[in-house]
Amino acid sequence: MPHYQIVKGARDIFPDEMIQWKRVEAVIGGLASIYGFSEIRTPVFEYTELFQRSIGASTDIVGKEMFSFQPEPGGRSITLRPEMTAGVMRAALQKNLLASSPVQKLYYISELFRKERPQAGRQRQFSQFGAELLGAASPAAVAEVIIFMMHVFESLGLSGLRLRINTLGNKTDRQRYREALRAYLAPYYRQLDDASKERFEKNPLRILDSKNPDMQDIVAGAPKLHDYLGGEALDDFEKVLAYLSDRGIDFQIDHLLVRGLDYYSYTAFEVTSSALGAQDALGGGGRYDSLALELGNASEIPAAGFAVGMERLLIAMQKQGLFSQQEAPGPAVAVIVPQQEYFDRAFGIVNLLRRSGISTVIDLAGRSMKAQLREANRMHASWALFVGGEELATGQYPLKNLVASTQETHTLDGVVDVLRQSASVNPHCG
RNA sequence: GUGAUUGUAGCUCAGUUGGUUAGAGCGCCAGGUUGUGGCCCUGGAGGUCGGGGGUUCGAGUCCCCUCAUUCACCCCA
Numbered sequence: 001m002p003h004y005q006i007v008k009g010a011r012d013i014f015p016d017e018m019i020q021w022k023r024v025e026a027v028i029g030g031l032a033s034i035y036g037f038s039e040i041r042t043p044v045f046e047y048t049e050l051f052q053r054s055i056g057a058s059t060d061i062v063g064k065e066m067f068s069f070q071p072e073p074g075g076r077s078i079t080l081r082p083e084m085t086a087g088v089m090r091a092a093l094q095k096n097l098l099a100s101s102p103v104q105k106l107y108y109i110s111e112l113f114r115k116e117r118p119q120a121g122r123q124r125q126f127s128q129f130g131a132e133l134l135g136a137a138s139p140a141a142v143a144e145v146i147i148f149m150m151h152v153f154e155s156l157g158l159s160g161l162r163l164r165i166n167t168l169g170n171k172t173d174r175q176r177y178r179e180a181l182r183a184y185l186a187p188y189y190r191q192l193d194d195a196s197k198e199r200f201e202k203n204p205l206r207i208l209d210s211k212n213p214d215m216q217d218i219v220a221g222a223p224k225l226h227d228y229l230g231g232e233a234l235d236d237f238e239k240v241l242a243y244l245s246d247r248g249i250d251f252q253i254d255h256l257l258v259r260g261l262d263y264y265s266y267t268a269f270e271v272t273s274s275a276l277g278a279q280d281a282l283g284g285g286g287r288y289d290s291l292a293l294e295l296g297n298a299s300e301i302p303a304a305g306f307a308v309g310m311e312r313l314l315i316a317m318q319k320q321g322l323f324s325q326q327e328a329p330g331p332a333v334a335v336i337v338p339q340q341e342y343f344d345r346a347f348g349i350v351n352l353l354r355r356s357g358i359s360t361v362i363d364l365a366g367r368s369m370k371a372q373l374r375e376a377n378r379m380h381a382s383w384a385l386f387v388g389g390e391e392l393a394t395g396q397y398p399l400k401n402l403v404a405s406t407q408e409t410h411t412l413d414g415v416v417d418v419l420r421q422s423a424s425v426n427p428h429c430g
Numbered sequence: 431g432u433g434a435u436u437g438u439a440g441c442u443c444a445g446u447u448g449g450u451u452a453g454a455g456c457g458c459c460a461g462g463u464u465g466u467g468g469c470c471c472u473g474g475a476g477g478u479c480g481g482g483g484g485u486u487c488g489a490g491u492c493c494c495c496u497c498a499u500u501c502a503c504c505c506c507a
Contacts, residue, residue: 005498060505064431083507112507117431119501128507195504211504259506281507309507338465368460373467381467388465402467 009116009124011311020314020323025109027155028129035148037107037131042087044111048077053294054086056262058202065114080113083261085305088132089291098301103135109310121279121312130285130307137302139236142267142287143243145304149271149283150249156313157322160274161282163250166257167237167267168205169229171290174265177228178204188218209258219256226255233266240267263288267304275316282316283308330380331359332419333399336372338388346387349412353385358419376402382422385415 006012013021032039048068055062067080081087088106091097097104109129116122131148133141146163153161168174181204185192192200192207196215199206208219229237244251251269259268268286276282285306292301317323333353337346346362353360361379363372376384384400391397399415400407410418 008498065505114506116505117503118499119503122506126507130507261506278502279506283507307507312507334467336466369465370461370463370467371459375467377467384466386465390465398466400466405467407466 007124009118011123011125017314020317021310023323024156024310024313024317025129028107028109028152031148031152031155032107032131035105035131035144035151037105037133037148040088040091040106040108041110042081042084042091042108044113045078045080046087046090048079050086050090050295051079051082054089054263054291055083056203058199059262061114061261065116067113067115081110082112082114084108084110084112084128084130084307085132085261085263085288085291086295088305089134089295089301089303092134093292093295093297098135103133105131105133107131119279120277121309121315123311127310128283128307129310129313130283130305132303132305134301134303136304137289139239140243141302142240142304143247145285145306146240146244146269147247147249149285149306149308150247152308153271153282156317157320158273158275158313158316159320162252162272162274163269164254164257164272165241165244165251165267165269166254167226167229167233167240168258168265168286169225169233170265173229173233174205174225177223177225180223180228181205181207184222185218191218203262205258208256224255236266259284259286263291263294265289269306271308273312273316275319276312279312281309282312330382331361332381332422333358333360333383333385334372334376334379334381335360335362336369336376336384336386337363338369338386340366342388342392345392349385349387352412353416353419356416356420358416383419 029039048066051066052062057063061082066082068077069079070077088108092104092106107130109127111125111127113125115124118124129152131145133145146165150161150163169177182200185200185204185207189197189200191214193210193212193215196207196210196212205225207215208222208225210216210219241251241253257268257270259270264286266287266289268284270284271282272280273282274280283306285304287302287304289300289302291303293299335346335350335353337343343366350360350362361376361381363375367375373384381402384402386398386400395411396409397412397415398407398409399418
């Protein structure tokens with residue numbers, strides 16, 4: 001057992017898995033540019049008030065899951081970001097991005113931190129990719145964000161997904177409903193669980209998506225948010241759904257879907273994967289027009305976005321065998337040194353090959369020739385080049401094709417030519 | 431924060447009612463092949479049995495504490 005262990009809830013990503021991450025990131029980046037989203041990075045920490053104000057003081061995230069600390073005694077508290085939307089909005093407002101162009105489309109792949117007990121598909125440090133579309137209120141803007149997200153899943157080959165969607169209406173709709181819901185729940189107050197009692201005052205809508213069966217029984221007879229929505233919200237929702245249908249995206253309307261962050265309004269959605277365990281939410285998002293106002297802007301800024309858990313995405317893909325043929329590409333050639341006294345000159349040849357653009361490795365541990373070849377094999381090198389006293393004296397170098405097990409002799413220039421030509425047909429690259 | 435689970439070699443795991451120097455497979459290293467990998471054969475290295483305390487003539491095995499892991503609840507990605 002090593003003395004030092006990784007921090008609870010964190011994870012190392014070793015080269016084998018890194019290949020998978022790179023592939024997923026490449027798909028995300030490629031589709032982002034097709035949909036017109038530009039990448040943004042923001043700091044891993046922000047002043048704590050930003051999250052309290054945006055996510056909502058009554059949420060679980062702010063209440064018990066943030067890593068917060070004071071760098072200076074008596075100074076302002078800062079927090080490792082538990083989500084990205086607040087930071088992106090802060091950055092946009094601070095730079096006054098919307099002044100240069102009224103619609104901003106941003107995406108990110110970033111690390112987040114939440115102080116929870118780790119379990120399958122949940123870590124204390126994790127990453128999300130997501131997009132934020134700022135400055136547009138149209139149903140098409142919301143649809144675009146959802147279509148982008150679903151397109152990423154599709155391109156990665158994911159199946160068994162379920163998209164649930166709901167509309168939370170506008171502020172006045174929700175205010176009327178909140179009161180109606182409270183009126184309905186009041187007689188049941190004693191039967192509510194502790195969490196629901198707390199939410200009764202602060203945010204009774206959250207009781208709707210409680211997983212506690214007892215709560216679900218009570219909620220079953222509650223008034224429906226849908227019945228309190230104004231024509232504006234209903235029209236908006238219908239249009240969003242129409243865009244999704246046109247694109248051929250399957251969804252399921254779920255009037256109980258509320259989501260745990262306070263800043264959502266109008267459309268909210270969530271995607272789950274049957275390939276995941278208990279933590280099956282792959283991603284979610286919605287519209288958050290009031291966030292800018294909440295953060296001190298003079299007016300609301302219409303906005304929509306989503307976030308997808310990268311680790312969960314990778315887990316789902318691994319479960320569905322979408323990485324099966326992934327293999328690390330090996331070097332083109334391994335330089336083999338039969339006698340160590342010629343290492344320095346062999347090393348010179350290695351550098352020459354590399355300057356010619358050929359990926360080259362050489363044993364740096366002074367191991368036996370057999371070990372050097374075994375290592376070359378393990379790394380899936382395509383070729384082995386032997387550099388010993390005899391070769392250096394004659395200028396003729398045996399070059400062995402490790403895949404076909406054939407061998408011929410060339411001058412150094414000849415070696416470079418062969419390796420350059422074979423690079424495009426390297427069976428281990430591609 | 432709550433509940434359960436599991437900690438023996440780098441990895442996956444054996445280890446019988448407590449009983450000599452704690453094992454296997456894979457991996458690693460070396461040799462068989464005086465300068466040619468994969469397959470095969472032989473050998474080798476590698477373990478404070480998670481840590482601490484206790485019971486006992488004797489503890490990997492039983493008891494207590496502790497640390498860590500994993501899964502689940504709450505909630506979320």
